[in-house]
Amino acid sequence: MRVARKTPFMQWIASEIESNPKLARDVDEILNEMRLEQELVSLREKRGLSQRDFAKLLGASQPYVAKLESGKVKNLGVRTLVKCATALGGSVTLRIEPRTRAARRARVRSARRR
Numbered sequence: 001m002r003v004a005r006k007t008p009f010m011q012w013i014a015s016e017i018e019s020n021p022k023l024a025r026d027v028d029e030i031l032n033e034m035r036l037e038q039e040l041v042s043l044r045e046k047r048g049l050s051q052r053d054f055a056k057l058l059g060a061s062q063p064y065v066a067k068l069e070s071g072k073v074k075n076l077g078v079r080t081l082v083k084c085a086t087a088l089g090g091s092v093t094l095r096i097e098p099r100t101r102a103a104r105r106a107r108v109r110s111a112r113r114r
Helices: 008-019 021-046 051-058 062-070 078-087 101-113
Strands: none
Touching: 008 021, 021 062, 021 078, 051 062, 051 078
16 A cells, blocks of 8 residues: 655644644544445445435435435434434444544544545
């Protein structure tokens, strides 16, 4: 696997995140939301379903599913997330764990590669 060199901009972002706890929390929150959305998309695609098919399973509209998958549905509740996962034949596991600085840096690096 090829490791990309950090551009000056990437170095600046990393230093800003490391030196600003509020920014680090905001970035973590956004990354966690993005992971949930991507996991739903991945599960839907693995099942070979279109957004329209998924919408029918949920009893929702295709535009709603598009908004859900693109992160435009704000304050997605656990109940809705469970309903979506169940409709796709999946399940939800919720873990709350402490974070370390090293883990946060690894997540930021991982997100940049996607």
